[in-house]
Amino acid sequence: MDVQSIPFLSEVVPLDPSSSIQEHKVRRLTAAGENYGSLMLSVDITVKSPEGTREINAVAKMVPPNEYIQKVFNTQVTFRNEIAFYREIVPTLRRFQQEQGMANAIDFFPKYLGSRLNRDNSDRVDSDGILLLENLKMAGYANLERTVGFDLEVAKVVVKDLAHLHAVPLGLKLQKPDVFEKKVKKYLSPFHPDDDEKIVEKMCNLVCSLDTCQKYHERAKSALWKMRDRNTTIREPFATLVHDDCWVNNTMVKIQPGEVPKNKFVDFQICNYGSPAKDLLFLLFSSVQNDVIRSECDNLIRLYHGTFVDVLRQLKCDTEPFSFEKFEQEIKFEALNTQFGHVVFMLTPIFAPKGSVKELDEFSPEAFAEMVGSFASDLHKEKLALVVNEFGKRNWI
Numbered sequence: 001m002d003v004q005s006i007p008f009l010s011e012v013v014p015l016d017p018s019s020s021i022q023e024h025k026v027r028r029l030t031a032a033g034e035n036y037g038s039l040m041l042s043v044d045i046t047v048k049s050p051e052g053t054r055e056i057n058a059v060a061k062m063v064p065p066n067e068y069i070q071k072v073f074n075t076q077v078t079f080r081n082e083i084a085f086y087r088e089i090v091p092t093l094r095r096f097q098q099e100q101g102m103a104n105a106i107d108f109f110p111k112y113l114g115s116r117l118n119r120d121n122s123d124r125v126d127s128d129g130i131l132l133l134e135n136l137k138m139a140g141y142a143n144l145e146r147t148v149g150f151d152l153e154v155a156k157v158v159v160k161d162l163a164h165l166h167a168v169p170l171g172l173k174l175q176k177p178d179v180f181e182k183k184v185k186k187y188l189s190p191f192h193p194d195d196d197e198k199i200v201e202k203m204c205n206l207v208c209s210l211d212t213c214q215k216y217h218e219r220a221k222s223a224l225w226k227m228r229d230r231n232t233t234i235r236e237p238f239a240t241l242v243h244d245d246c247w248v249n250n251t252m253v254k255i256q257p258g259e260v261p262k263n264k265f266v267d268f269q270i271c272n273y274g275s276p277a278k279d280l281l282f283l284l285f286s287s288v289q290n291d292v293i294r295s296e297c298d299n300l301i302r303l304y305h306g307t308f309v310d311v312l313r314q315l316k317c318d319t320e321p322f323s324f325e326k327f328e329q330e331i332k333f334e335a336l337n338t339q340f341g342h343v344v345f346m347l348t349p350i351f352a353p354k355g356s357v358k359e360l361d362e363f364s365p366e367a368f369a370e371m372v373g374s375f376a377s378d379l380h381k382e383k384l385a386l387v388v389n390e391f392g393k394r395n396w397i
Contacts (some may be wrong), residue, residue: 002356004026004366005024005026006024006041006043006060006062006130007128008119009021009024009043009045009130011036011116011119012113012114012115012116012130012132013047013056013113013114013132014113014114018049018050018210019047019048019049019179020043020047020048020049021046021047021048022046022047022048022053022141023045023046023047024043024044024045025043025044025378026041026042026043026239027038027041027042028041028042029042029059030252031040036384037061037066037284037366039058039062039063039065040059040060040061040062041060041061041062042057042058042059042060042135042137043047043057043059043060043132043135044056044057044058044059045057045058046272056113056132057134057135057138058113058132058135059084059110059132059133059134059135060130060131060132061082061130061131061132061133061250062129062130063075063079063100063125063127063129064287065124065127066356069073073270074189074191074270075125076124076125076360078189078191078214078269078270079125079129079131079190079269080117081118081127081268081269081271082092082131082186082267082268082269082271083117084187085132085271086110086112086115086131086267086268087115088183088184088187089169089183089184089187089241090109090112090140090177092107092172092183092184093105093106093169093172093184094106096150096168096172096175096179096254096315097168097315100171100175100315100316102314102315104173106164106165106168106264108161108262108264108265108267109134109264109265109266110131110133110134110161110164110166110264110316112132112133113132113133113134114130114132115130115131115132116128116130116160117129122154124206127356133266136252136264136266137252137356139254140256140284141221141252141253141254141255141262141264142252142253143248143251143252144248144251145247145248145378146247146248146287146350146351147350147351147379148287148289149248149286149287149289150248150287150288150289150291150292151263151289151292152289152296152365153260153261154253154255154261154263155156155284155288155289155292155296155300155304156300157253157260157261157262157263158253158283158302159213159250159280159283159284159300159304159307160261160303160304160307161263161265162243162246162265162276162279162280162283162304162310163210163266163276163303163304163305163307163311164307164308164311165241165265165279166240166242166276166308167307167308167309167311167315168311168315169184169240169241170238170239170240170241170276170312170317171311171312171315171316172184172315173185173240174237174313174315174317174318175317181307185273186240186265186272187255187271188241188271188272189272190232190233190272190273191244191270191272196265197228197346199226199372200224200225200228200341202372203224203341203344203345203372204220204221204224204225204370205373206344206373206374206375206384207221207224207344207388208218208220208221210381210385210387212386212389213385213388213389213392215392216223216388216391216392216397218356219392219397220340220388220391220397222342222393222397223336223340223341223391223397225342226336226337226340227338227341227342227345229337234273234274235275235323235330235339236321238275238277238322238326238327238330239273239275240273240274240276241271241272241273241377242271242273242274242275242276242278242279243265243268243270243271243279244270244271244272244274244279245267245269245282246265246282246283246287247282247283247286247287247346247350248278248286248287248350249266249267249350250265250266250267251263251264251266251287251372252264252266275333275334276308276330276332276338277327277330277333277334277335277338278334278338278342280301280304280331281331281334281335281337281339281343282342282343282346284300284301285339285343285386285387286296286343286346286347286350286389288300290382290386291355291385293386293390294386294390297390301331302324305324305327308322308327309322310383313334322334331396332395332396335391335394335397336396336397340387340391340396340397343387344384344387345372347380347383347384347387348371348376348380349371350380350383351375351376351377351379351380351383352371353376353377370393
């Protein structure tokens with residue numbers, strides 16, 4: 001899939017009247033298999049003004065060129081919601097933090113540069129839709145290798161940022177419910193992928209082929225079939241804005257010798273309203289290195305909860321309803337009802353060999369089904385066994 005240019009880019013880039021786009025260069029930002037819900041492009045824009053020329057290094061998120069992918073990801077809703085996340089939700093959350101006297105407002109997102117749904121002034125998202133964000137790679141951020149995941153140092157940073165991401169909109173909900181409804185929740189839509197029966201059967205077969213977790217085979221199969229029950233219960237008081245796809249490829253990390261790593265979250269196209277335990281479980285078991293999970297999982301959960309409660313305190317919220325014991329109940333519910341199946345399914349694309357995944361315009365229901373059914377590597381097998389054993393011994397399944 002080759003994209004040479006973006007038509008009418010000047011309509012998206014905010015420029016003063018004395019400036020104009022001299023040229024722009026486009027290249028693919030992600031390979032097939034690194035992003036499924038959209039086409040990602042790197043765009044280097046040369047802007048000419050009376051003072052000279054300057055460069056804008058951006059990332060353009062485009063509508064996927066495939067009707068099946070658009071249907072799977074409900075592009076008509078999720079594309080406009082992601083634009084609203086950067087244009088409306090993030091500024092709302094930052095203002096709220098400032099009003100509550102918090103010194104450091106959330107800054108773990110790329111900067112919003114511009115967007116459009118179409119060029120015909122309709123309310124439909126079409127092939128001219130674009131979301132333009134800063135290119136974090138120019139600031140030294142990068143995706144870590146998906147088959148390796150986070151070490152302990154990076155995991156701590158990402159977990160704390162995740163707690164912050166969840167706690168600020170929750171604080172807004174508690175302190176200013178009308179603002180939360182109008183500026184945040186209206187852009188949070190449920191995302192329900194099609195859990196095909198054949199795919200669930202294939203996942204069950206994968207789990208049952210692992211001798212190292214044989215004692216949990218039946219419990220694992222039961223949990224996998226729960227994917228089709230679609231338990232969408234929203235439980236208060238924990239419900240907040242959740243990313244719902246928080247794994248290593250949707251974070252970008254800046255690592256410099258002698259400094260604490262920095263993290264940015266990206267890809268908010270399916271952000272919705274639900275339990276923060278969903279994001280924490282998926283992040284830990286899809287994206288943190290195996291040895292770290294074995295030795296530090298409980299500590300990372302404690303770190304998350306401690307940060308979460310601390311942010312709520314800074315926002316002047318009553319934290320009594322958010323005890324660790326109550327959060328453990330959230331974890332147990334989401335582990336069984338949503339996240340065990342989520343993790344098991346996503347391990348297939350996470351461990352897919354580079355170059356083995358079809359291009360976006362070639363994807364089909366058959367291609368999706370083909371992704372599940374066999375182990376892509378020994379690393380995949382090792383990770384799946386870890387997930388089954390950890391969920392099993394913790395009585396999460």
